[in-house]
Amino acid sequence: MAGIELKSSAFSDQAIIPRRYTKDGDDVSPPLTWSGVPDDAAELVLLCEDPDAPGGPFLHWLVTGIDPHSDGVGTGHTPEHGTPHQNDFGEPGWGGPRPPKGDDAHHYFFRLYALPGHVPLPARASAQQVHQAVDKAQLASGNLMALYQR
DSSP states (O other), X not given: OEEOXXXXXXXXXXXXXXXXXXXXXXXXXXXXXXXXXOTTOOEEEEEEEETTXXXXXXXXXXXXXXXXXXXXXXXXXXXXXXEEOBOTTSOBSOOOOOOOTTSOOEEEEEEEEEESSOOOOOTTOOHHHHHHHHTTXXXXXXXXXXXXXX
């Protein structure tokens, strides 16, 4: 399976996500760029999750229907043609990191999936439901991981 290169100009892979992109800061989504999307992709899906959350994986961002010919998204924006879904804060779109105070640094996984067609998801999909729907259907994917601690 081919890989998508997913990057951010705001932080490097396995680095601390700047406060600006968290609930402690401006709570705006970080800028992302990607390359290596297969030519036969019909849709991209973007997911950001925190697997270290006390109640299990916490969904911070889910966007479906992203144009497969796009190559990124700017700070505070929704990817081109994308549909933002409700995050686990109960808000549409991005909900920045806000781990419990005193916890070890949480891991925030940004995942971009290239799909051969639309994959239906429940109205309020959990991170686990997204994985169940897209992991086997994907043509390619890319990951970027950030850390944050309060």
